[in-house]
Amino acid sequence: xxxxxxxxxxNWSRAQFALTAMYHWLFVPLTLGITFIIxxxxxxxxxxxxxxxxxxxxxWMTLFGINFAIGVATxxxxxxxxxxxxxxxxxxxxxxxxxxLAIEGIMAFxxxxxxxxxxxxxWNKVSKKFHLLSTWLVAIGSNLSALWILVAxxxxxxxxxxxxxxxxxxxxxxxxxxxFLSPVAINKFLHTIASAYVLASIFVIGVSAWYLLKGxxxxxxxxxxxxxxxxxxxxxxxxxxxxxxxxxxxxxxQPMKLAAMEGLYEGTTGAGLIxxxxxxxxxxxxxxxxxxxxxxEIPKLLSFLGxxxxxxxxxxVKDIVEGGYEYTDENxxxxxxxxxxxxxxxxxxxxxxxxxxxxxxxxxxxxxxxEYLTIFNENFRFxxxxxxxxxxxxxxNVPLTFYSFHIMVGLGFYFxxxxxxxxxxxxxxxxxxxKWILRLAIITIPLAFIASMSGWIVAEVGxxxxxxxxxxPTVASVSQIDASAVQITFWLFTIVFTALLIxxxxxxxxxxxxxxxxxxx
Amino acid sequence: MKIINFLKRVFLFYYDGFKNMTVGKKLWxxxxxxLFIMFAILKIFFFKDFLNDxxxxxxxxxxxxxEQLTQPKNTSND
Numbered sequence: 287x288x289x290x291x292x293x294x295x296x297n298w299s300r301a302q303f304a305l306t307a308m309y310h311w312l313f314v315p316l317t318l319g320i321t322f323i324i325x326x327x328x329x330x331x332x333x334x335x336x337x338x339x340x341x342x343x344x345x346w347m348t349l350f351g352i353n354f355a356i357g358v359a360t361x362x363x364x365x366x367x368x369x370x371x372x373x374x375x376x377x378x379x380x381x382x383x384x385x386x387l388a389i390e391g392i393m394a395f396x397x398x399x400x401x402x403x404x405x406x407x408x409w410n411k412v413s414k415k416f417h418l419l420s421t422w423l424v425a426i427g428s429n430l431s432a433l434w435i436l437v438a439x440x441x442x443x444x445x446x447x448x449x450x451x452x453x454x455x456x457x458x459x460x461x462x463x464x465x466f467l468s469p470v471a472i473n474k475f476l477h478t479i480a481s482a483y484v485l486a487s488i489f490v491i492g493v494s495a496w497y498l499l500k501g502x503x504x505x506x507x508x509x510x511x512x513x514x515x516x517x518x519x520x521x522x523x524x525x526x527x528x529x530x531x532x533x534x535x536x537x538x539x540q541p542m543k544l545a546a547m548e549g550l551y552e553g554t555t556g557a558g559l560i561x562x563x564x565x566x567x568x569x570x571x572x573x574x575x576x577x578x579x580x581x582x583e584i585p586k587l588l589s590f591l592g593x594x595x596x597x598x599x600x601x602x603v604k605d606i607v608e609g610g611y612e613y614t615d616e617n618x619x620x621x622x623x624x625x626x627x628x629x630x631x632x633x634x635x636x637x638x639x640x641x642x643x644x645x646x647x648x649x650x651x652x653x654x655x656x657e658y659l660t661i662f663n664e665n666f667r668f669x670x671x672x673x674x675x676x677x678x679x680x681x682x683n684v685p686l687t688f689y690s691f692h693i694m695v696g697l698g699f700y701f702x703x704x705x706x707x708x709x710x711x712x713x714x715x716x717x718x719x720x721k722w723i724l725r726l727a728i729i730t731i732p733l734a735f736i737a738s739m740s741g742w743i744v745a746e747v748g749x750x751x752x753x754x755x756x757x758x759p760t761v762a763s764v765s766q767i768d769a770s771a772v773q774i775t776f777w778l779f780t781i782v783f784t785a786l787l788i789x790x791x792x793x794x795x796x797x798x799x800x801x802x803x804x805x806x807x
Numbered sequence: 808m809k810i811i812n813f814l815k816r817v818f819l820f821y822y823d824g825f826k827n828m829t830v831g832k833k834l835w836x837x838x839x840x841x842l843f844i845m846f847a848i849l850k851i852f853f854f855k856d857f858l859n860d861x862x863x864x865x866x867x868x869x870x871x872x873x874e875q876l877t878q879p880k881n882t883s884n885d
Contacts, residue, residue, distance in 0.1 A: 348830060355834035359842060366845075366854035373857035377872045406831070407824025454869040455876060641877035762876060765857040775853050782844060789837055797830060 295769040296761050299371040302776040304746075306363045308739055309783040313357020313790075315738050318432055318479055319486020319521075320350045321425035325418075326513050332418050342506045343421075344409075345802035346490065349794060351406060356790040361435075363779065371772060375753050375763035380456030382448055382465060383438050390434035397427030432482075433475050440471025442754050443745070444539045450666055452640055452659060453647075470535045474745075477528035480521050481738055484701055487518025488727075488734040491708060493798055495727035498718050503801055511712055519705040525698060530591060536748075537592030538616075540755065542606050542680060543748035546687035548588060550602040551577050553611060557600035558583035559591065560692070565685050571603045571678070603684065607677050626677035629756075633672025636665035670752060673762040682750040690743035697737035704730060 324346050331339035365387075368376045376383075404412060404420035412420070441447075447464025448457040459465060491514045494507035536544045544550075549565040550557065563581030586596040593600070601623070605611045609625030624632075639662035646654035674680065708727065711717040717724070751759040825831070858868045 351831065352834060355831075355838050358838065359845060362845060363849070366850055369856035369859070370854045371857075374872055374875055377858060377868060378876075403821065403824065406828075407820060411820060411823075454865070455873045456869070637877055640873065644873055644877070766875075767857065771853070775849070778849070778853070782841075786837070786841065793830065793833065 295767070295772065296764055298769050298772040298776060299367075299764050300760060302371065302772055302779065303364070303367055305776065306360070306367065306779055306783070307746075308742070309779075309787070310357070310360040310364065311739065311742060312735065312787065313353055313360060314432070315482035315485045315735075316353045316489055317350065317357065317428055318482035319484070319517075320346060320353070320489065321421070321428055322483065323486060323490055323510075323514055323517060324350060325421045325425045326517065327509075328418050328421050332414050338505055338509070341802045342510055345506065346510070347405065348797055349493070352790060352793050352797060354402070356786050356793075360783070360786070371765055371767065372753070372763050373765040375758060377456060378758055378763070379442075379754065380448075380451075380454075381459055382441055382445075382457050385459060385462065386434040386438045386465075390431050393427060393434070394431040397423055397430070401427065429479055432479060436475040436478055437466055437468075437471045439745075440468050440474045441465055442752075443474070443749060444468055444470035444535070445754055445757055450669075452643055452662060455640075469531075470539060473528055473531040473535050477525065477532045478741075480525040480528055481741060483521035484518050484525055484698070485734040485738050487514040487521065487705070488701060488730050490514035491518070491704075492728045492731040495724040496798065497801070499721065499724045499728075504718070506802055508712060508717070511708060511717070515705050515709040515712065519702065519709065522698065522702045522705060526702075529695075529698070533591050534594075537600070540749055541601050541613075542603065542682065543687070543744075544592060545601065545603045545606060546682045546684045546748050547691040547744060548600075549577055549684060549688040550588075550600060551604050553600055553602040553605035555589065555599045556586045556597050557588040557592075558585045559587035560688075562692070563688075565688050567685070569684070571607055571681060603681055607680065626671070626674075626680050629668045629671040629680075630674055630677070632665040632668035633670060633674070635672070636662050636669045637672040639665065667756060670754065670757045670759050670762070673759050674751065679751055679759075682748050687744055687748040690740040690747070694737050694740040694744060697733055697740075701730070701734065701737070 324343055327339055327343040327346065330336070331343055401420040401423040404417065405424050408417050408420065445457070446468050447459060447461040449460045450456070451458050465471070490510050494503075494510040494514070497503040497507040533544070536547070545553075548557075548560055549563065551569065551571055560578075561582045561584060563583070564579040566575050566577060566579055569575050569577065588600055589598040590596045592598065599611060601611050601613070606623070607626045609623045609628060611623050612620055613623055615621045639658045643655055643658035643662060646658060671680075704727065707723060708717065711720055711723060749755060751761065753760050753763040825835070828835075858871070862868045862871060
């Protein structure tokens, strides 16, 4: 029974999932972005016939190959964990996850695996145009794989297009398109792939900058910087645009996450956007401490970005816990928000009704079944709250969400500046002389990974306590297994993934030192 | 005959590709070791599917999860 679950099990299961997801994500964004950079370069090779473009294409393809080989299948571990550590969750999501993940598996296998072989082995065996097509299909295929994973994640943030089957305790897909085209999923996908393009661009610029500092491979490095600089800059603008779309969706669907992202405890009209700040350590939602030790904000911008109105009310943590503020629901109607306590009561009603429904079913009491099912359906959207007792349980880790969000945004704007500076200098022919910016470009590579990870921390920590927004909290999602078993695999993964990361870095550094050469991989 | 020729060409395509790899051989070794650890050790000994392991039918799994979900006690969840 859930009452016997100890918090150690939940915390270790969460830590293990976070560890494996973050290690997995170290490899993914580079693959998503660098494949397009490679495709651009090969397109130029096919169009111009210039062998220098071929040399550059093959060099970046080798680095992509290293990253792909080390990272491939690290995501499968997450699926193992779903089945072992998160069995309640896995059962509860039903076929909502199954469909996108099955499509992802088939597409990844056929598109990526087949065409990656042509990309690496086919240089002198297939026509130039077919090779180029294969390279583009690898880029598109890897991004489409990400689409299905992010559709599944988007559904967890905003469950839609499904019906809960009380007989089987599973969600069943009612409308594939509602799930696939959910505004949360679409924004999440576009924002995530744009961030991957920026990360890959920074990687290419950083490695090229190293060659320029070493006085090697000038032509390839300069051309790579131009391609990656333009791609990175355009992707950055798209990243800002989709970030705005994501923030809008968060404001509408996950107001607590928005409040945590901005460290906003007391809601206000005309809310400002924090540019820089330090939330007061140890601040509780119901104490009288100031929200910030210091802050620098742009007035009214949060209201505008979240609700399209500079005077809109943005609820803070306290408002969401205590309820009573007015908001507009998805049908455009004004509503008064419920307090966390009221939602918890409704959630408990739903849970009790489900239990009573099952009992009535055993007794073949049709009238009672109908009665309990009605109560259950009326309160199902608060189902997850029924597993909580303390209203504070609905508050995520505010400082972690706040800092992660601001690190992500701050670095995102720094990357735009870097792309602009690098492009201006390279077109003016000054880049090689500006050693400081070449060094800065190299140092920026790990910052791109930090920004990318921070984005996921905002997305996932910011929506706690939920695995499925409002429907299932993490505490009710775990399997009843021994916490020590999770601890053992946590440390096993730490060792295996760290070994993989070290292998990746060693092989990658060695290959970068060797540099581009005729012959291949 | 055409099919056999096609399959032969596909085989030679991969065979030559693997034979001529430089850095790729090391990567394949890493991939194989990694997949072995994942599927032959982790999956078999540490990551049995919890519900499939305990129950045979979908109904039994559903009843178990419903029991889990309808007898909750709360906990803080931060």
